[in-house]
Every structure is written in C-alpha cells, then in structure tokens.
Amino acid sequence: MIDPPRPAAELRQVLIIGGGVSGLAAAYELRDSGLECTLLEASGRLGGVISTENVEGCLVEGGPDSFIAQKPWALELIRELGLGDEVIGSNDSLRRTYILRDGRLIALPDGIQFLAPTKILPLLETSLLSPRTKLTMALEWFRRPSPAQDDRSVAEFVKDHYGDEANEYLAQPMLAGVYGGSPEQLSVDSVLPRFVELERKYGSLSRALFLARWKQRRPSGAASPLFLTLRGGMQTLIDALEQAIRGRVRVALGAQAQVVRRAEGRFEVEVANADPLRADRVIIATPAWRAAELLQGQDPSLAEQLGAIAYGSCVTGALVYRRPEFTHPLDGFGFLVPRAENRTLSACTWVNTKFNDRTPADKPLLRAFIAGDKADAHLAATDAELAGRVGGELQQIMGFAAQPVASSFSRWRRSMAQYQVGHARVVGRIEELLRQRPGLYLSGNGYDGIGVPDCIRRSRAAARDILQQTAGPATVTSPPASAPRPQ
Numbered sequence: 001m002i003d004p005p006r007p008a009a010e011l012r013q014v015l016i017i018g019g020g021v022s023g024l025a026a027a028y029e030l031r032d033s034g035l036e037c038t039l040l041e042a043s044g045r046l047g048g049v050i051s052t053e054n055v056e057g058c059l060v061e062g063g064p065d066s067f068i069a070q071k072p073w074a075l076e077l078i079r080e081l082g083l084g085d086e087v088i089g090s091n092d093s094l095r096r097t098y099i100l101r102d103g104r105l106i107a108l109p110d111g112i113q114f115l116a117p118t119k120i121l122p123l124l125e126t127s128l129l130s131p132r133t134k135l136t137m138a139l140e141w142f143r144r145p146s147p148a149q150d151d152r153s154v155a156e157f158v159k160d161h162y163g164d165e166a167n168e169y170l171a172q173p174m175l176a177g178v179y180g181g182s183p184e185q186l187s188v189d190s191v192l193p194r195f196v197e198l199e200r201k202y203g204s205l206s207r208a209l210f211l212a213r214w215k216q217r218r219p220s221g222a223a224s225p226l227f228l229t230l231r232g233g234m235q236t237l238i239d240a241l242e243q244a245i246r247g248r249v250r251v252a253l254g255a256q257a258q259v260v261r262r263a264e265g266r267f268e269v270e271v272a273n274a275d276p277l278r279a280d281r282v283i284i285a286t287p288a289w290r291a292a293e294l295l296q297g298q299d300p301s302l303a304e305q306l307g308a309i310a311y312g313s314c315v316t317g318a319l320v321y322r323r324p325e326f327t328h329p330l331d332g333f334g335f336l337v338p339r340a341e342n343r344t345l346s347a348c349t350w351v352n353t354k355f356n357d358r359t360p361a362d363k364p365l366l367r368a369f370i371a372g373d374k375a376d377a378h379l380a381a382t383d384a385e386l387a388g389r390v391g392g393e394l395q396q397i398m399g400f401a402a403q404p405v406a407s408s409f410s411r412w413r414r415s416m417a418q419y420q421v422g423h424a425r426v427v428g429r430i431e432e433l434l435r436q437r438p439g440l441y442l443s444g445n446g447y448d449g450i451g452v453p454d455c456i457r458r459s460r461a462a463a464r465d466i467l468q469q470t471a472g473p474a475t476v477t478s479p480p481a482s483a484p485r486p487q
C-alpha cells in the first residue's frame with residue numbers, strides 16, 4: 001500500500017538524484033520555484049557523460065559531441081541560458097560517411113537515409129552492396145502499405161525490406177554508432193518509429209522518403225545543419241546550468257543516494273556517509289538500472305521493470321596527430337565498422353571535418369568509439385593499451401603511418417540505454433506504476449529518448465509537473481545540518 005503524497009500546499013522539498021544533464025535540467029526548471037531543491041551527485045563533478053577537455057590544444061568531447069537539430073529541446077534551453085550565439089552546426093556540405101567492408105572504406109551511397117536508398121544511380125554504382133541487395137532494394141519501391149504489427153527487432157524489419165546484407169552493412173554499424181546496440185535486439189518501434197509509420201502508410205520506405213525529400217526540397221539548396229553543438233564544447237551547457245542554479249539549488253557532490261523509500265507521505269533518501277534526507281518529491285535522474293537499485297527492496301515491482309531496461313557500455317578515445325606526418329585527407333565525417341569486419345572499433349569521427357575550429361590547423365583529431373560487448377572488454381584497459389590498439393586499427397583502416405602525439409580515453413560503463421524489443425511496453429508499465437506513486441519521477445535516457453534533447457525534455461516536464469502542484473511559493477526550510485557537502 002502506497003501512502004498518498006503530501007498535499008500540494010505542504011510541498012516544500014524536492015530532491016533530484018543525479019547531476020548529469022537530466023538532473024541539471026530539472027534543477028534549472030525548479031530554480032526559482034521557492035521550493036527547497038537539492039541535487040545529489042555521486043561523483044565529484046556535474047555533467048554525467050557530458051565532459052569536454054583540452055588535449056594538445058584540441059577540443060575533445062569525452063561523451064556526446066553534439067545534439068540533433070531536429071529535436072528542439074536542447075536548443076531551447078541553450079537559448080534560455082543566453083548561449084544562442086555559441087551554437088555551431090556540423091559542416092553538412094562535407095558530410096560523407098564511410099563503411100568498412102573487407103578492410104576498405106567505402107562511401108555510403110548518396111541518398112541513403114539511415115538505411116533506405118532514395119537515389120537510384122549512387123545505389124547502382126556503390127561497391128558496398130551486392131547486385132542481389134541492390135535488386136532487393138529496387139523492388140522495395142513497389143511494396144504496398146502493411147497493417148500495424150507487433151514490435152519487431154530492427155534486424156527483422158530491415159531484412160524484410162532490404163535483405164540480410166543491408167542489415168549487416170547499413171543498419172548494424174549505424175545502430176552501433178548511435179546506440180551502441182545491435183539490430184537483433186533493438187526495438188524497431190522505439191528506435192525507428194518514423195520508419196514503422198512509413199511502412200504502415202506507404203509500404204515502401206524508399207518511395208515514402210523519396211517523396212518526402214521531393215516535397216521538402218529547397219530552392220537555394222541551403223539546408224540547416226543536422227547536428228548542433230556549442231563552440232566551447234558540450235560542457236559549456238553544463239557550466240551554464242551550474243551557473244544558473246547556483247545559490248538557488250543546493251548541489252551536493254560526492255553524495256551517492258543509496259535507497260529511496262516512502263515514509264509518512266514523504267520520501268526518505270539514504271545517502272552514503274551522511275544522514276538520510278527527506279523530501280516531498282523525488283526526481284531520479286540516473287540510468288534506469290541505478291534507479292532500480294535505489295528502489296530495490298522498497299518497491300520491487302517498479303525496480304523489476306526498471307531493471308528490465310538494458311544498458312550498454314562504451315569507450316571513446318581522442319587521438320591527436322600532427323601534419324605533415326598525418327597524410328589522410330579526412331574527406332568526410334568519419335566511418336562505421338560493421339561487426340562482420342571483426343575490429344575493436346565501432347566507429348570513428350573525423351572531428352576536423354565535422355566541426356570547424358576544434359583543433360589547431362596542423363593537428364587532426366580522430367574520435368574513436370568502441371561500443372557494446374567490445375566496450376565491456378576494454379573498460380579495464382589502460383590508456384596506453386587503448387592507444388596502442390585503437391591507434392593501430394586507425395592506421396590500418398585509414399592507411400596512414402603517423403603515431404598520435406596525444407590521446408585521451410573516456411570509459412562509460414552501462415551508460416547507453418538499449419531500447420530492446422518490447423521497450424515501449426516496459427515503459428508503459430513504468431508510467432502506470434509511477435501514476436500509482438505520485439511524487440516520484442524518473443528521468444534520464446532509459447525511457448523515451450536517449451539523446452541530450454530528449455533527456456532535457458523529460459526532465460523539464462517532470463519539474464513542471466511538480467511546479468504545477470505548488471499553489472504559490474512555499475516556505476523554504478533550512479537544510480538539515482547533516483546534509484552532504486553542499487557546493
């Protein structure tokens with residue numbers, strides 16, 4: 001039996017667990033509410049997986065390097081923070097992605113939208129796919145609309161439309177590059193909802209995307225960038241959020257929440273090496289598996305659903321080279337590595353081409369990405385071991401002899417949510433359980449969007465829901481003397 005939460009009129013204290021972009025976005029929304037708001041962060045810094053550093057004069061992103069422009073919530077927040085002028089776009093006119101096949105980098109044919117070909121000639125000319133796959137892709141154009149189906153894996157969906165090779169050499173490397181996941185496990189409903197909708201409406205994905213492109217064509221040809229970022233790196237967003245909540249939200253670093261329990265219509269949160277904290281509302285803004293650990297024992301049914309959301313690890317590496325020793329032209333955004341190629345790398349971004357002004361002119365920067373099982377196997381490797389292995393693979397794949405002059409690696413254990421088949425059902429159950437547990441909110445990348453914009457959207461929505469419950473500014477009570485180190 002769950003206690004009803006304190007009535008809105010008595011709502012005073014809000015606790016946010018997790019100081020990544022999700023927790024910070026919630027704190028930002030609550031900063032002027034008059035509520036006593038505390039943010040607990042287990043590590044010694046804010047930002048979670050967002051982390052920008054300077055390596056040899058190069059701007060290096062340890063986590064996300066950008067956010068997708070199509071989803072407005074990150075840009076909205078950035079503008080509110082007064083950073084609108086700091087936003088820069090990817091150099092889309094230079095955008096070209098290569099796929100490694102039989103040890104060679106082959107450019108993705110022009111007109112491929114995620115995995116659907118929308119232009120005939122480049123498809124016919126590419127050596128990336130066999131004639132048989134090209135024929136399957138051409139015939140897909142004539143598919144009729146199909147009725148709505150139960151959730152399937154992305155692999156089933158792709159093979160059904162374009163055949164096995166399209167799954168192995170398009171879908172698999174792209175999903176590994178974005179989600180760190182595999183098409184056999186990821187849910188098409190959660191990961192490619194637009195494609196499912198197109199299948200239902202038009203049958204053929206290629207025909208639908210071709211028509212959409214035709215309708216949206218711009219006379220000037222000047223399209224807005226696909227990816228946006230901040231001139232000074234993604235950490236600029238974290239720093240601005242930190243600045244905006246300073247003095248308004250209590251931030252406790254090195255404060256690891258251990259248990260969240262209900263107590264007399266409120267919440268009690270046990271914190272490592274500190275007295276428990278009490279709050280009227282709690283937002284857990286951590287990976288779902290961490291939220292499961294916090295609720296385990298107190299709320300097994302919710303914890304079980306949260307624990308059902310799989311997470312993958314990843315390792316990113318920044319390798320700085322020097323010209324003229326480094327000879328590759330970097331004529332594209334980088335490359336993806338299908339698992340069939342049996343390499344350590346999952347993907348590599350050619351940073352100098354993707355964004356301007358990230359490095360001095362004579363220092364090319366390669367950003368390596370190792371995802372999934374391969375990342376788990378490399379989490380414990382030292383920087384020197386990673387530099388040797390990754391650097392060697394880059395030399396082989398890209399065909400240069402230069403050694404990096406500096407490198408830096410970031411290890412993100414169980415950080416990328418994997419929306420597996422049935423994910424929407426699990427999230428539906430979680431939302432239903434949350435409705436029966438008023439006052440408790442879950443944010444982060446485990447639920448309805450893995451990227452930075454979605455994390456911001458979900459967190460601000462949670463905070464706004466709390467704000468709506470406050471009739472007016474509440475009385476601020478002094479923090480408990482035993483609260484963990486406030487910043």
Ligand SMILES: Cc1cc2nc3c(=O)[nH]c(=O)nc-3n(C[C@H](O)[C@H](O)[C@H](O)COP(=O)(O)OP(=O)(O)OC[C@H]3O[C@@H](n4cnc5c(N)ncnc54)[C@H](O)[C@@H]3O)c2cc1C
Nearest residue numbers: 018020021022042048049063064065256257444445451452
């Ligand atoms: C390598 C990498 C590249 C990515 N690239 C992109 C990209 O280019 N574009 C994009 O949009 N998205 C990208 N993503 C996804 C996106 O960055 C994340 O989904 C998002 O930043 C997650 O933010 P978060 O605050 O929900 O979680 P996190 O950043 O994981 O933060 C959670 C925080 O909670 C803290 N915490 C955990 N448990 C506790 C506890 N018990 N008590 C207190 N604190 C706790 C952690 O220490 C951490 O600081 C990428 C992710 C990774 C890992």
